[in-house]
Amino acid sequence: MMKKTSKIILKSIGVIAILIVLFLVIVFIVNLISNKSEQGKIESYGQSVVVDGKNMNVLIQGQGEETVVLLPGYGTASPALDFKPLIDELSLFYKVVVIEPFGYGLSDESEKERTTENIVSEIHEALQQLNIDRYTLMGHSIAGIYGLDYVNKYPNEVSAFVGIDSSVPTQGGTDDEFPTEVYKILKKSGFxxxxxxxxxxxxxxxxxxDETREQIRILSLKNTFNPNNLSEGENFFPNFKAAENLAFPKSLPVIFFLQANDTETEGWISLHEEQVKESIHGKVITMEGEHYLHHTKSKEIVEKFKEFMEVIK
Known part of the structure; x- marks a missing residue:
């Protein structure tokens, strides 16, 4: 009786193991086929500029005399599509330039490490290729870190900085270990x-x-956990650490749009108030909404930004 029971248990374990392997193989193959299929479904937008020998995608909309350059938050699959509500509002008054850094949107991937230095240098080169030399820098999330470095490197080009729930060098959690290998497995396995x-x-x-949403879905599957995305994640800590020594130039107008009830980062609003306390023209505006404030508050952001810039003039 015991032998018979043992055989049944072993057979059952064997069947379960085979089913698990079969399931993993199916998930892997479906992912491979889907990746190839979706490559042909990606619809182009914007234009390419050559940066460091590679193609960087940018979207330009609007005919305004003044230029606003938009920089995405970390891992935004398609900056040009993600910023659409904001682009539509801004482009009524400004020339809007959306930069898709390497590994984002329709841009190529770069072999260079995703340090602040490299990212900032590449964004600047893209703008130079477009002959854009005076602009407001408007960035979401992690762009607060890159933007801080940028305005110190190119102070004669940036006329103002606008942060949309933007990162601060001293916020907590930036030294957490980045699980690169886990993300690689998730990507390659199809999970x-x-x-x-x-x-x-x-x-x-x-x-x-629905069509635009589908494009964002396809680009999310293509770009999330790609080599540039992972390199940027691995560089969170050194990039944030390096920014601790930087401050916005006192004469640079700086305005932050922040979610009013951030429960993830302690002292979120006060951290930003600290950043602009020395600024001649510094302002913090809180809004009810999520981290992606530009998804729901674009009209208000543009109205408040315009008011802010008109007072300075």
Whole structure:
């Protein structure tokens, strides 16, 4: 009786093991096929500029005399599509330039490490290629770190800095270990695609039509956890650490739009108030909303930004 029971248990374990392996193989193959299929479904937008020998994608919209350059938050799959509500509002008054850094949107990937120095240098080179030499820098999330470095390196080009729930060098949690290997496995195995399928709500998008949402989904699967995305994550700590020694130039107008009830970062609003306390023209505005404030508050952001700049003039 014991032998018979043992055989049944062993057979059951064997069947379960085979089913698990079969499941893993199916997930892997479906991901490979889907990746190839989706490559042909990506719709182009914007234009390419050659930066460091590679193609960087930028989107330009609006005919205004003044220029606003938009920089994305970390891991934004398609900056040009993610910023759409903000672009539409800003472009009524300004020339809007959306930069898609390497590894983002339709831009190529770079072999260079994603340090602040490299990222800032590449963004600047893209703007030089476009003959844009005077502009407001407007950035979401991690762009607060890159922007801080940028305005100190190119003070004669930047006329103002606008942070949309932007990162601060001294915020907590930046020294957490980045799980690169886990993300690599999720990407290569196809499990990231499976998770996106099982939980489509995790796709972060503004209110857009179904076609645009589908493009964001495809680009999210293409760009999330790509080599540049992972390198940038690995460089969080050194990039934030290096920014601790930087401050916004006193004469530079700086305005922050922050979510009013951030529960993730302690002292979120006061950290930003500290950043502008020495500024001649510094302002912090809080808004009800999520981290991606530009998805729901673009009209208000543009109105307040315009008011801020008109007072300075």
């Amino acid at each position: 990231f695609r499976l998770l996106m399928k099982l939980s489509p709500d995790q796709l972060v998008t503004p209110t857009v039509d």
